[in-house]
Every structure is written in structure tokens, then in C-alpha cells.
Amino acid sequence: xxxxxxxxxxxxxxxxxxxxxxxxxxxxxxxxxxxxxxxxxxxxxxxxxxxxxxxxxxxxxxxxxxxxxxxx
Amino acid sequence: xxxxxxxxxxxxxxxxxxxxxxxxxxxxxxxxxxxxxxxxxxxxxxxxxxxxxxxxxxxxxxxxxxxxxxxxxxxxxxxxxxxxxxxxxxxxxxxxxxxxxxxxxxxxxxxxxxxxxxxxxxxxxxxxxxxxxxxxxxxxxxxxxxxxxxxxxxxxxxxxxxxxxxxxxxxxxxxxxxxxxxxxxxxxxxxxxxxxxxxxxxxxxxxxxxxxxxxxxxxxxxxxxxxxxxxxxxxxxxxxxxxxxxxxxxxxxxxxxxx
Amino acid sequence: xxxxxxxxxxxxxxxxxxxxxxxxxxxxxxxxxxxxxxxxxxxxxxxxxxxxxxxxxxxxxxxxxxxxxxxxxxxxxxxxxxxxxxxxxxxxxxxxxxxxxxxxxxxxxxxxxxxxxxxxxxxxxxxxxxxxxxxxxxxxxxxxxxxxxxxxxxxxxxxxxxxxxxxxxxxxxxxxxxxxxxxxxxxxxxxxxxxxxxxxxxxxxxxxxxxxxxxxxxxxxxxxxxxxxxxxxxxxxxxxxxxxxxxxxxxxxxxxxxxxxxxxxxxxxxxxxxxxxxxxxxxxxxxxxxxxxxxxxxxxxxxxxxxxxxxxxxxxxxxxxxxxxxxxxxxxxxxxxxxxxxxxxxxxxxxxxxxxxxxxxxxxx
Numbered sequence: 105x106x107x108x109x110x111x112x113x114x115x116x117x118x119x120x121x122x123x124x125x126x127x128x129x130x131x132x133x134x135x136x137x138x139x140x141x142x143x144x145x146x147x148x149x150x151x152x153x154x155x156x157x158x159x160x161x162x163x164x165x166x167x168x169x170x171x172x173x174x175x176x
Numbered sequence: 177x178x179x180x181x182x183x184x185x186x187x188x189x190x191x192x193x194x195x196x197x198x199x200x201x202x203x204x205x206x207x208x209x210x211x212x213x214x215x216x217x218x219x220x221x222x223x224x225x226x227x228x229x230x231x232x233x234x235x236x237x238x239x240x241x242x243x244x245x246x247x248x249x250x251x252x253x254x255x256x257x258x259x260x261x262x263x264x265x266x267x268x269x270x271x272x273x274x275x276x277x278x279x280x281x282x283x284x285x286x287x288x289x290x291x292x293x294x295x296x297x298x299x300x301x302x303x304x305x306x307x308x309x310x311x312x313x314x315x316x317x318x319x320x321x322x323x324x325x326x327x328x329x330x331x332x333x334x335x336x337x338x339x340x341x342x343x344x345x346x347x348x349x350x351x352x353x354x355x356x357x358x359x360x361x362x363x364x365x366x367x368x369x370x371x372x373x374x375x376x377x378x379x380x381x382x383x384x385x386x387x388x389x390x391x392x393x394x395x396x397x398x399x400x401x402x403x404x405x406x407x408x409x410x411x412x413x414x415x416x417x418x419x420x421x422x423x424x425x426x427x428x429x430x431x432x433x434x435x
Numbered sequence: 436x437x438x439x440x441x442x443x444x445x446x447x448x449x450x451x452x453x454x455x456x457x458x459x460x461x462x463x464x465x466x467x468x469x470x471x472x473x474x475x476x477x478x479x480x481x482x483x484x485x486x487x488x489x490x491x492x493x494x495x496x497x498x499x500x501x502x503x504x505x506x507x508x509x510x511x512x513x514x515x516x517x518x519x520x521x522x523x524x525x526x527x528x529x530x531x532x533x534x535x536x537x538x539x540x541x542x543x544x545x546x547x548x549x550x551x552x553x554x555x556x557x558x559x560x561x562x563x564x565x566x567x568x569x570x571x572x573x574x575x576x577x578x579x580x581x582x583x584x585x586x587x588x589x590x591x592x593x594x595x596x597x598x599x600x601x602x603x604x605x606x607x608x609x610x611x612x613x614x615x616x617x618x619x620x621x622x623x624x625x626x627x628x629x630x631x632x633x634x635x636x637x638x639x640x641x642x643x644x645x646x647x648x649x650x651x652x653x654x655x656x657x658x659x660x661x662x663x664x665x666x667x668x669x670x671x672x673x674x675x676x677x678x679x680x681x682x683x684x685x686x687x688x689x690x691x692x693x694x695x696x697x698x699x700x701x702x703x704x705x706x707x708x709x710x711x712x713x714x715x716x717x718x719x720x721x722x723x724x725x726x727x728x729x730x731x732x733x734x735x736x737x738x739x740x741x742x743x744x745x746x747x748x749x750x751x752x753x754x755x756x757x758x759x760x761x762x763x764x765x766x767x768x769x770x771x772x773x774x775x776x777x778x779x780x781x782x783x784x785x786x787x788x789x790x791x792x793x794x795x796x797x798x799x800x
Contacts (some may be wrong), residue, residue, distance in 0.1 A: 107189065116404075118209035118409035124369060141208065155369045157193035161213030162204060168189040180578025235508070236661075245659050251645045254513045254661035257533050259504035262496070267645070268465050268506025269492040270516065275649050292504065295497035 105170040110144050111150030112166035117141035121156035121165060130156055196224035200247045209409020211399035212308065216247050218397075219306055220374070222380040223250070226387065226388055232275040233267050235260045237289075239281040240314040241254065242312030257343060259290025261296035262358075264303040275387060277304040282323040286346050290322075293348075297392040299328045300357025304382045304393040307348060309363075309424065310401040322346040325423055328406075335374040349396040359391030360384075362428040365398040367416035371426070380393035388434045398424055399405070451615040452477035454586040454622050455545055456485055458593030459517055459627050462792070465491045465632045466516035468505040470498055470524060473557045473612040475547035478519040480591045499524035504533030510535060510542040511660045513644025514735070515636060519545035523526050523554065523562050526572070532606050533572030536677070537641065537662030541600035542594070545609040547616035548780035555668075555755040559707060560782035562647060564565050564760035567610045575674055580605040580734040585619040590730075591627055598631045601639040603684055610734060612756070614785075615658040615709035684699050689732035690741055694720060698727030702800050703743060703765055704754040705731050708780065712754050714788035715795055726795060735763070739768035746773040752798040756780040 108130070121144055122155060132146045133145035150167070157165040199220035206212045212421035223229045232250040236242055245252035255263040260278035267278050278285075285293050285307050290355045296303065312330055313319040319332040321429040328335040360382050364375035375397055382393030398420050404417035449457065456478050459467070466484050469479035479495065486493045496502035502518045509516035520528065525546045535542055537592050546567065550560040570576045579599045581592045581755040592609055600607040637644075648655040659795040664670040693713065695701055709730040716726045729745065731738050742751070746769040753762040753775065762777040769775060 106192070114203050115209035120209060120409055120413055123410045123413065152192050154193040158369050158372050159214070160285060161206065161208075161210055163195050163199065163213065164215060165193070167193040169192050171188045171190055228656075231647035233512075233645055233647055237793050242663065247659070251648055251657050252659045252661075253508060253645055254534070254538065254663060255507070256504060256530050259507075259531070262501040262504035263508035263511075265501075266466065266468065266505035266510070266516065268508075268514035269494060269505070270509035270514040271646055282718065291497055292501050294513055299494075318668065411596075432481060 107168045108146035108150050108156060109166040109168065110146065111164045111166070112137050113139075115141060115143040116162055116164075117143060118161065119144065119162045120159045123139040125158045126153060126155060127151050129168065143168045151163040177190060196220055196377070197205075197391055198224045198229045198249055198364045200249055201228060202364065204247055205238065205243060206425065209402040209412055210240070211397070214366045214372060215308060215397050215399065216244065218376045218379045219277070220248060222383045223268055223275070223375060225380065226383060228275045231273065232277070232408045235264045235267065235276065235278045237278060237280040237284040240274065241279050241281055241282050241308065242315065246281045248337070257282050258287070258367070258431040259292050260284065261301070261303070261305060262287065262292040264300050265296050265299070268303055269300050275383065276302070277306060277383070279306045280308070282307070282309045282321045286322040286348050292353065293316045294351070297352055297394065298355045300391040301361070302389055302391065304386045305356065306379065306382070307394065308399050309396050310399040312401050312404045314401050314404055324408065325419060344368060347424060349394065349429050352394045357391050358394060358430055359432040361394045363396040363398065363424055363426050365416050367398070367400065367413050374426070378428070382403045385432060390432050396424075400404065445624060447622050448619060449586055449622050450477055450619050451583065451586045451589040451611060452480055452547065454519070454589035455519065455593060455609070456624070457624055457690065459543070460489050460491070461624065461791060462594040462597045462630070463515045463739070464597075465514040465515060466505070468494050468496050468502040468509075468516070468518050469493065470496050470502050470520065471522045472521045474549060474616045475519050475545065475715055477757040478545065480691050488597060493598070498553070499527040503528035506542045506544070507531050507535050507540055507799050509736035511538070512541040512638035513646070515601075515633070517543040517545065518672050519547065520521070522548045522551050524558070525566065526562065529572035530577065533574055533576055534662050536570075536572070536578070537574065537607045537673070538660045540602040540660060541604050541640065543596045543600055543607050543609065545611070547611045547613065550750065551612060554766060557613060557781045558783035559756055559785060560755040561612060561706060562709060562758070562782045563610060564734065564755070564757060564785035567608050567762070568737065570747065576677065577603060577684070577735055578689065579603065579684060580610055581607070582732060582734050583615055584706050584709045584730065585615070586618065586622045589615065590622050590624065590667055592664070594627055594630050601636045603680060604643065609657060610706065612707050627730040661730065685736045686736045687728055687733060688736045688741070689739040691732060693728040693732040695727035695729060695745060697725050698749060699725045700750045700752060700795070701727045702754055702795060703729045703731070704750050705761065705763070708756050709755055711786060712790055712791055715791035718788060718792065719795060724799065726799070737764050737768065742768045744799065746766070748773070750774050750798060752776045752778060752795060754778045754794070758791045
């Protein structure tokens with residue numbers, strides 16, 4: 105079980121994470137941050153591969169895995 | 177929502193991706209989809225893993241990355257346009273115990289500063305140069321760079337770069353690899369997870385050779401510039417694979433191993 | 436070749452260039468960056484062996500552009516560093532000098548100038564006066580400028596130059612010419628009394644130097660040296676700070692006066708032309724003429740106040756080997772209080788005292 109955290113004030117809405125996510129769980133949220141960028145959000149179904157975070161130019165994504173999942 | 181309590185893993189969670197303290201917390205001024213942020217992270221990770229940030233000196237260049245010093249928790253000196261490798265030489269000679277790196281774009285390093293760059297490399301200065309190749313002058317608004325592709329439209333090549341009047345794109349990694357003082361010269365791309373992971377290893381290697389005293393470390397990173405390519409970030413990202421890599425092949429062109 | 440071996444500290448017979456090299460090393464030079472150009476080649480040639488023998492680092496740069504930026508880097512680290520060159524090469528260095536001034540970075544630049552404009556010639560010339568004292572590069576910046584006339588002053592001024600560079604965290608220029616650089620003279624190779632120690636120089640830049648923040652202790656924060664100030668009003672603040680520093684520098688003014696008290700006419704000349712003028716004046720004083728000599732040792736700051744004091748009731752004659760540069764500063768200083776005449780020697784010519792006698796007499800008429 106994994107979770108994606110989008111730090112919305114860092115997100116610039118470039119969508120490289122959406123493009124790269126193999127599970128297709130990221131998408132534009134329809135919300136805009138103080139900079140005026142539409143920020144991304146994540147659905148359920150994250151596999152914890154962290155591809156989105158690796159490609160994010162703004163280090164706006166954190167990925168967490170439940171401890172049990174991590175040791176499995 | 178990203179409130180402060182979500183910045184850390186919650187109970188029974190472990191981070192599979194996190195940032196390191198060498199990378200500053202400040203949000204960057206770069207455009208959406210610009211790859212400078214990825215390159216910054218890779219450099220910070222190399223410095224963090226090597227445990228050398230507190231003796232590292234960054235030489236900032238001129239261009240979009242002129243303010244790179246805002247994003248690294250290291251001592252920094254600003255260099256005039258193109259002169260980062262000369263400034264780094266002076267620092268290296270004055271502070272032999274430091275880790276010194278330059279972070280330069282293609283206009284800075286391959287045009288106005290190619291002389292200083294090649295000679296610092298040829299002297300085998302124990303410094304690392306991180307070279308961002310995005311085929312365009314970014315900060316000044318998208319003029320032709322020495323790395324601009326044939327046919328690429330820029331604000332100074334409105335009909336596309338013409339080989340017969342403007343020459344062709346400079347392949348700096350290959351040139352660097354021919355110089356005796358260079359210990360590592362490679363080219364990577366920042367357009368995919370696989371390529372970014374390769375780039376991370378190359379950036380690390382470019383610092384390793386400096387710290388081992390083997391010579392000049394050089395890594396070229398093919399990067400996207402959606403704003404000046406007049407593309408959305410995802411299309412710009414794809415252009416690296418379709419248009420740039422065929423002209424700028426990826427690989428390690430030189431790597432000197434320690435004795 | 437010139438080498439340290441065979442020369443003992445004390446009295447040496449050397450060219451001005453060699454005196455610069457000795458002075459620099461004795462003053463604590465740690466890094467030298469240079470590029471060949473006549474008439475200053477003895478400086479890099481000599482330092483290429485002398486400096487490493489003293490534990491320093493010598494780099495023959497790929498160009499003067501490279502050299503001055505290496506100076507910027509070493510200066511940012513707070514070590515005594517220098518470059519040397521001649522006119523054309525100094526022109527190439529102006530960008531870096533402006534950045535150093537804007538970033539508060541210390542460094543010493545020696546210009547053994549040659550005739551210009553363009554490639555000019557390698558003869559004596561004082562044509563770089565404006566470039567040296569008016570900043571030279573872009574933006575409102577100033578160098579401290581010292582003008583030696585003898586090999587001894589070349590040696591002594593290196594100590595002064597490093598001290599000033601570190602006190603003011605500013606570029607300091609030594610402005611000589613082919614006569615000063617190439618004339619071989621006895622020099623007392625003894626550090627001037629009260630010479631500042633390397634520890635003192637380091638103490639002056641302790642809160643600014645770049646070294647990797649770990650060297651400053653556990654709680655140290657990263658440091659940045661820069662000249663870019665984009666936020667609204669930031670550059671104005673930076674320039675106000677620089678201007679207050681330049682105002683502070685004015686107290687460093689140095690000059691030499693000879694026989695001025697009874698003088699009807701005071702000849703004002705700097706560097707090698709000051710020597711030639713002195714010989715002519717000695718000859719004329721023996722013939723009963725009341726003529727004095729005023730020789731600025733610092734060209735920036737310029738000894739305006741001293742000249743203002745001397746001006747009432749006298750005549751001034753500026754003698755310089757260019758087409759009229761320092762004369763402008765003398766006229767500004769006296770502001771019409773006394774007549775200021777000018778005699779220029781064309782760059783590239785070698786003139787003796789004989790050739791200055793008539794121009795001096797004409798100014799008396």
C-alpha cells in the first residue's frame with residue numbers, strides 16, 4: 105500500500121508526473137495554488153515506484169509505502 | 177492537501193522518495209517542466225551521499241541557472257558569463273581541500289566560455305562541471321545556442337538553424353573526452369526515469385573523479401526548455417528522445433579509473 | 436633565467452618586474468595567474484618557480500580573461516592572489532575586475548602598460564591612466580591605484596597593495612610602464628616596517644571568505660559572493676555601499692613633494708615620468724629656478740586636497756606620457772584657482788630630462 109503526497113505550493117502543474125506514472129494514478133486536480141498553477145493529485149492505486157517523484161523538476165512529490173508493504 | 181503534517185511519513189509508513197538537506201527548501205524560479213530542478217536534485221544527492229557539502233564550493237554561471245546558489249546549501253561564488261571554470265580554477269588553487277563544481281548552461285559553457293572550460297579541463301583541474309544542454313539560450317528569451325539543432329527555430333534563427341551560415345550543434349562531451357586532463361566525460365538525458373537514474377550515476381562519477389584527484393569531471397545533461405521551445409512540458413520532454421538524443425548520443429565517453 | 440637561487444634577501448639588482456615578483460612573494464602571495472605579454476613577462480617567468488618554492492600556486496592561464504577570473508575565484512577564498520599583464524591584456528580583464536568590485540573581492544592587478552591604442556607598441560606609455568583610475572570596467576566601480584616609479588617602489592608597493600586589497604575587499608592596481616618594468620636597479624629586498632602578516636590579512640576577510648561552510652564550525656551557514664542584485668532597490672543599496680567604501684578609501688592617498696615650498700611652478704607627474712621630471716627640475720633649480728615636483732603615488736584616490744592647498748599663487752604643469760589624462764584630474768582638483776599647463780609625451784617615445792627642460796621653462800613664462 106503506497107501513498108503519493110503532492111506538495112501543492114511547490115507544484116508547477118507541468119504534468120511530467122502524470123505522463124510518467126505507470127499506474128496512471130496522477131491527474132490534474134482542478135485546484136490552483138498561490139502561484140496560479142493547477143496542481144496534481146493522486147488517486148488510489150499507487151504502487152510506490154516513485155517514478156513521478158524522480159521526474160518532478162520541483163521536488164513537489166513525496167512517496168510513502170506502508171512499512172509492511174516495504175518489507176514484503 | 178499539502179499541510180505541514182503531511183510533509184513527513186505517517187505512522188507505519190516509510191518514505192520511498194525524499195529530498196536531502198543539501199538541496200535548499202526554496203521553490204525554484206524555473207519554468208514548469210524545466211529540467212534544471214531535476215539536475216539540481218541529482219547534484220545535491222551526489223554531494224549528500226559523498227558527505228562533502230560542508231566543504232563544497234559552487235561556482236554559479238550566467239543564464240537561467242545564475243541563481244542556482246539559492247537552491248544548494250553550500251558556499252557559492254558568482255562567475256561572469258562563461259568564466260565559471262576559470263573562477264573554479266582559482267578556487268581550487270586557493271582551497272585544495274575543497275570540492276568545487278560549476279553548473280553551466282550551453283550558452284555559458286559551449287559558447288562564450290568554451291575557452292575557459294576546455295583549458296580548465298585540459299589542465300586537469302580537480303573540479304566538476306555540470307553542463308546543461310537544452311539547445312537554446314533560456315534566460316535571454318530563446319536565442320540560438322551552440323547546441324541548437326539544425327533546423328531548430330529560435331528567436332535568432334527564425335527559419336531554423338542553417339548549417340551553412342550557423343554551423344552545427346557542438347558535442348561538448350565528445351570534445352571533453354579527448355582532453356588529457358579529463359577523468360570523466362559523459363552525456364545523459366533527463367527525459368525519463370531510466371535516463372534520470374543513469375544521470376544520477378554519472379553526476380556522482382563526475383564528483384568521484386574530482387575527489388579521487390583523477391582530474392576534471394564533466395557531465396552533460398540533455399534537458400528540456402518548454403518555454404523557449406514553445407512547447408508544453410510533456411511534448412518538450414518527448415523532444416529530447418525524438419530530436420536531441422539522435423544528435424547528442426548518450427554514453428560515457430571517458431572514465432579514468434583510480435590506480 | 437631569473438631564479439631565487441643565488442640571491443640572498445637584502446640588496447638585489449633587479450628589474451621592476453622582478454621587484455614586483457619578489458615583493459609579491461615576500462608580501463604573502465599565494466596564487467598567481469597570468470598570460471604572456473610584453474613588457475611584463477619577467478613577472479610570470481619568475482613567479483613560475485619562485486611562488487611554488489614558497490608554497491604557492493602558479494597558473495599560466497589560457498588568456499587574460501581566464502587569469503582575472505581565476506583571480507576572482509582565489510580572491511573569493513580570501514587568499515592573497517594577483518595577476519599581471521599589460522594594456523591590451525588589462526582591457527580583457529575589465530569585466531572580471533568589475534565583478535570583483537561588485538562582489539567585494541580582494542585582488543591585485545599589475546599593469547606594466549604599453550603604448551596604445553590597439554596593439555600599439557611595447558615602449559613606455561601612461562595611456563592607461565583613465566582605464567586604471569576611472570574604474571575601467573562597466574558600472575560605477577573604482578580600483579585603488581598605485582603608481583611606482585622605481586624598482587624599489589615596485590617591491591614596496593606590493594605590500595601596500597595586498598593590505599589595501601584586503602582592508603577594502605577591492606581590486607588594487609599597480610600601474611607601471613616599460614621604463615619601470617625593465618629598468619634594472621638596486622632594490623633593498625626587506626619587507627617594509629610594520630608589514631601586515633598573513634594572519635592579519637585573513638582576519639580582514641574572515642566574515643566573508645568562501646571555503647566551504649564546514650570550515651567555519653558546526654552552526655555555520657553557507658555564504659555567497661555575488662554582484663547581481665535584481666530585487667527592486669537592491670542594486671541602489673549595493674551601489675550606496677560601494678560608494679561609501681570609495682569615500683573611505685580617500686584617506687589612503689599618497690604623494691611625494693619635492694621643493695614645493697618656494698616653488699613658483701610645480702610640475703605634477705607620476706610613475707616613470709615623475710623620475711624624468713625630477714632630473715629636469717634638479718637641473719633647473721641649479722640654474723636658480725624655483726620649481727617643485729609633486730608626484731602622486733596613489734592615482735586613485737587622487738591627491739586633490741594636497742594640490743588644492745598648493746595651488747594659490749602658483750602655476751602647475753602636468754607632464755605625462757599620454758595625450759592628456761591626469762591633467763583633467765588636476766584641473767578638477769584646483770578648479771581654476773591656478774593655471775594648469777600640460778605637456779604630453781607621445782606614447783612609445785623614450786624621453787630624457789633634456790627634453791623636458793624647455794616645456795618646463797615655457798610654463799614659467
